Amino acid sequence: MTVRRGLSDAVWPAVPSGALVLVPVGSTEQHGPHLPLDTDTVIAHAVARRSADALATEPCGPLTVAPPLAYGASGEHADFPGTVSIGHEALRAVVVELVRSLSLWAGRVVFVNGHGGNTATLDSALGQMRAESHDVAWTGCGVPGGDAHAGRTETSLMLHLAPERVRFDAAVTGDTRPLAVLLPDLMARGVRAVSPSGVIGDPAGASAEEGRRAMDTLVSCAARRIAAWTVDGRGRLAAPARTPRSWAASR
Template sequence: MRSPELAGRAMVLAVPVGATEQHGPHLPLDTDTTIATELCHRLARRVPGIVVAPPIPYGSSGEHADFDGTLSIGQQALRTVLIELIRSADRFNGTVFVNGHGGNLHPLGDAVSELRTEGRRVLAWSPTGPADDSHAGHTETSVMLHLRPDDVALDRAVPGVTEPLPELIEALRTQGVKAVSPTGILGDPTRATAAVGELALERWTTDLTTQVRTWLAE
């Protein structure tokens, strides 16, 4: 879009918040960013008055630092980026953060709290899934098979650690993902399909759309 196309229009900004980090030996580094961006565009197709911002492709990914390709700006920097970005977006009628990475949850929550304290209209949303399938597993692999099948090396996919995330979270925070799962996978991607991926995207889009419509009505 060009600047004049936004002038005088009552628009709500949807910001994809992603990450650049390992997703096992079979998924691309920008998986979280890809999924968050897709969900923003699906939201914009269902709710009038939504405009999608370029994604934030770096997040808080320190737990993946032992794997090649991971780039992280950390929690404090991400919080600052989100706050300053939305402070600059006062011409919009509000902002929806669509988050694709679990490691972003704490700085995102802090940013939303600060922005609301300042009187800004902000909503944050993140997809949910099975506790034993939280990273580069069945769900994310299926979604990427639907969105970008040429970038999924399914022949390299292997089963990862499948204990529920609450049982792993403390070790993940203190030791990093590699200490828990040498492959970087939390879940089992080996039977992923594009059809399952489309169902997951539809489920997430429906939930996101419902929450945004409720928030706008308030």
Template structure:
């Protein structure tokens, strides 16, 4: 089975690196391969649909349409694997991923999509992602400039976020409060996520027919 990390290159407030989502998705795939037999990890997709962050320096986005096409063609090229799981580290990729998965499944391909969960009031560059990055790449986290952003639950922000981008709801690009983040908490979060991911993959694989080589 092939695990494909889906990330993004986008602002994560003043304190986290641009490739935070890609780093997290790649780590989850790496840990998945350590828990589920015969998992091969593909190179991460480092660009996604990040238009909502375009007002902040450093954000690079290929958009929903291009990402959907990329994922469809990736899925079509993976027929030699028993199945493919897209591990999505960026919420903005969701529409493209859902559309690509629908088409690939319609074509008879074995595709699973999975994404980590988190608090609705801590969805971007807040305590969750900051803790995880302190665990994975502490030298790239600048706690000295970490500060809260918009802390309302994401559903309450979504309409304005869609209309005006992240800058319309948060002057620093943060959706959450990174203060209090720790590497220990980051490890606990990663372990919770990978346990959920591994469980989802095992359940899915059990339902698949035996793959003919």
């Protein structure tokens, strides 16, 4: 099987017809005083690239990874300079048109989402696309047990992926209450009203090794979901009931 990890590096005659295309979706938004604005995009892109590698032994046909979509629905971070949000309506339109365009030559399309604020938009857009008979789905990059935003989880992931871009000496503890408790205030007043630093969680104790383990978990989860291809009405890829035989044999 041919694996083209980067669509942006390809020339058109080399693009395989009917390919499975992974599209990373991130954001450009504040991640506290210590992480770069493109943190969600970096993580989603890494999960997509590594998932493509992990799927190389699966009967998925040819694969390619599209350039990441670096802007999302980040209105809750609008009070922080540097945040660039295109909002839900614009993001929805972009996702719909991406699917329609990709479907002219691709087979299946999977959006790999790195920003929680994009979730409702992806549900809506991909629900519509599936109703139009497009073979499309999405999966997220949430780490089980991880904190919400710019805390230990994302800091560890970035220490693993791009340590030179982490300003760890500037890291501060943010609001450490559970996201479920904070969500009403976040939705009503934005992140700054809850955490003036923009951090929701605590970066203390973050490490590159912890980030490596978290990334391995994200990639394993994404690859297994893609290989199983169980999709609900919102376009979400579900965890397989049991590990597919071909996946187990490749580990």
